[in-house]
Amino acid sequence: MTQEFKPVRVRFAPSPTGYLHLGSARTALYDYLIARKTGGQFILRIEDTDRKRLVDGAEEELMSNLRWLGMEWDEGPDIGGHYAPYRQSERKEIYQEYGEKLVESGFAYYCFCTPQRLAAVREEKQKKKEPPHYDRICRSIPIEEARERIAAGESHVLRFKTPIEGTTIVKDLLRGDISFENKTLDDYILIKSDGWALYHLAAAVDDHLMKITHVVRSSEWLPTSPIHSLIHQAFGWDEPVWVHLSVLLKPSGKGKMSKREAVELSGEGHSIFIKDMQGLGYLPEAVVNWVALMGWSYDDHTEFFSMQDLIEKFSLEKLNPAPAATNFTKFDYFNKLHIKVLSDADLAERLQPYFKTAGIQTDKKVLEKIAPIVKERIVTLDDAVEMAKFFFTDKITYSKERILMEGCDAKGTIEIGRRILEELKSLKEWNTADLDLIVRGMMEKEGKEPKQFLGFLREVISGQKISPPLFESMEILGKEVVLKRLENALRFIEENFD
RNA sequence: GCCCCCAUUGUCUAGCGGCCUAGGACGUGGCCCUCUCAAGGCCAAAACAGGGGUUCGAGUCCCCUUGGGGGCACCA
Numbered sequence: 001m002t003q004e005f006k007p008v009r010v011r012f013a014p015s016p017t018g019y020l021h022l023g024s025a026r027t028a029l030y031d032y033l034i035a036r037k038t039g040g041q042f043i044l045r046i047e048d049t050d051r052k053r054l055v056d057g058a059e060e061e062l063m064s065n066l067r068w069l070g071m072e073w074d075e076g077p078d079i080g081g082h083y084a085p086y087r088q089s090e091r092k093e094i095y096q097e098y099g100e101k102l103v104e105s106g107f108a109y110y111c112f113c114t115p116q117r118l119a120a121v122r123e124e125k126q127k128k129k130e131p132p133h134y135d136r137i138c139r140s141i142p143i144e145e146a147r148e149r150i151a152a153g154e155s156h157v158l159r160f161k162t163p164i165e166g167t168t169i170v171k172d173l174l175r176g177d178i179s180f181e182n183k184t185l186d187d188y189i190l191i192k193s194d195g196w197a198l199y200h201l202a203a204a205v206d207d208h209l210m211k212i213t214h215v216v217r218s219s220e221w222l223p224t225s226p227i228h229s230l231i232h233q234a235f236g237w238d239e240p241v242w243v244h245l246s247v248l249l250k251p252s253g254k255g256k257m258s259k260r261e262a263v264e265l266s267g268e269g270h271s272i273f274i275k276d277m278q279g280l281g282y283l284p285e286a287v288v289n290w291v292a293l294m295g296w297s298y299d300d301h302t303e304f305f306s307m308q309d310l311i312e313k314f315s316l317e318k319l320n321p322a323p324a325a326t327n328f329t330k331f332d333y334f335n336k337l338h339i340k341v342l343s344d345a346d347l348a349e350r351l352q353p354y355f356k357t358a359g360i361q362t363d364k365k366v367l368e369k370i371a372p373i374v375k376e377r378i379v380t381l382d383d384a385v386e387m388a389k390f391f392f393t394d395k396i397t398y399s400k401e402r403i404l405m406e407g408c409d410a411k412g413t414i415e416i417g418r419r420i421l422e423e424l425k426s427l428k429e430w431n432t433a434d435l436d437l438i439v440r441g442m443m444e445k446e447g448k449e450p451k452q453f454l455g456f457l458r459e460v461i462s463g464q465k466i467s468p469p470l471f472e473s474m475e476i477l478g479k480e481v482v483l484k485r486l487e488n489a490l491r492f493i494e495e496n497f498d
Numbered sequence: 499g500c501c502c503c504c505a506u507u508g509u510c511u512a513g514c515g516g517c518c519u520a521g522g523a524c525g526u527g528g529c530c531c532u533c534u535c536a537a538g539g540c541c542a543a544a545a546c547a548g549g550g551g552u553u554c555g556a557g558u559c560c561c562c563u564u565g566g567g568g569g570c571a572c573c574a
Contacts, residue, residue: 017574219504322504
């Protein structure tokens with residue numbers, strides 16, 4: 001579709017009723033990518049017409065999450081724009097005005113049915129195995145009578161006068177023409193009794209007024225999409241290009257992400273909420289790469305993408321309409337990949353906060369030296385703390401199970417340890433290559449295997465079963481520290497074994 | 499119950515009628531390398547849901563079945 005190369009205007013329109021999650025982040029990403037690719041605009045619009053469901057701070061959190069992921073919007077509630085305001089709660093009168101227009105043109109009507117009656121109707125229809133829709137009795141109330149009742153203060157809503165016959169075709173970019181029998185559609189409420197517009201009206205009005213060219217949203221909207229088409233038609237407006245994305249399924253592939261699933265995931269060190277990603281040690285680059293590929297692909301082998309790559313290569317046409325299961329194992333893989341390409345300085349900087357959270361004071365210079373040796377052995381940034389904390393503390397806790405050299409008793413370990421100590425003391429050049437040479441030389445002289453000899457030293461310098469490579473670690477620690485730890489370790493053995 | 503969408507290995511996917519004895523990646527298993535953990539290298543198992551058409555030829559187009567998913571609020 002050549003249209004795609006013309007600048008698009010797309011909006012990401014979340015409602016501040018919760019936190020930004022994987023699914024909505026992906027929608028925002030696709031919006032962002034196509035806007036950047038075509039040189040168009042990425043607009044942030046807050047859909048907060050449901051005043052009861054607002055969550056305190058959600059809007060701020062949402063914006064900061066979006067920015068963390070690397071998506072800046074061109075127009076939005078905080079930065080304004082030509083079509084401001086971008087918060088629907090500040091556009092109430094606009095919706096009322098357009099609602100009234102529909103009444104005048106005969107496409108909408110006032111309904112005075114009480115919620116109780118509606119519930120009863122719904123129940124009745126369900127019992128008769130019919131679609132649980134409104135029975136449209138208010139549709140026949142003459143407009144003059146309706147206005148009198150409103151003037152008299154009667155509670156009312158505004159409903160769309162959905163055609164009863166015929167078919168409505170929604171042109172979806174990914175699925176082609178989707179047809180709906182109008183008789184299966186409801187007379188949806190446009191404006192609630194409290195005067196606030198509902199999504200159907202508000203979104204249509206805003207999309208038109210804000211000159212949105214492409215509406216990219218979740219396929220959960222597919223069932224009501226004919227109403228949105230019909231509303232545009234009623235106003236005589238051109239419809240935007242509809243792009244209904246697949247739904248993100250839970251890891252099992254059975255059903256979409258639910259609150260319950262989110263809780264279970266957090267028990268496994270995962271989260272579907274963007275706000276949690278940083279704390280869990282994930283890179284925004286990894287989130288973007290991973291999420292981009294859930295429902296989109298470039299070719300049959302490329303899978304590493306930076307935001308810049310995505311902007312260059314993204315296209316709406318290659319979107320996959322089939323639902324996709326969320327695969328957190330693959331997320332870990334992408335995180336590793338993106339950690340690996342970070343520069344040492346960059347990685348060091350990103351690592352620092354995790355050590356701080358763990359209560360470990362770090363040194364920037366040392367952290368930069370550690371970066372290259374932990375780089376390819378951590379999955380998440382916080383993994384580095386466990387692996388490298390011994391670089392920043394003198395309090396090494398030895399384990400009685402591991403401190404003795406494999407195949408040796410306490411006496412033997414101490415004897416060899418002392419010989420190592422003397423040898424290292426006399427070592428002039430303290431670097432990885434020389435350490436490697438001298439230590440291995442001793443190992444052979446002692447007739448020990450690497451896992452015995454080097455394993456012992458690993459425990460000595462780190463107190464850990466797993467550590468970055470030994471000689472590199474020794475070089476970074478420095479001669480003084482290593483000798484000190486060896487002495488401490490030998491003392492530990494003397495004190496704990498007889 | 500009704501409406502709508504979807505359908506390639508366990509998962510994400512490539513495939514837009516012949517290039518497919520179906521490609522890549524994650525994961526899984528094995529081997530190699532190896533100071534732990536990783537990384538890396540090599541190899542393996544693993545899929546076109548089923549049935550009808552259309553066509554010289556179908557994973558690719560059409561229909562049905564089945565399966566999965568989504569929706570049916572004075573939420574978005």
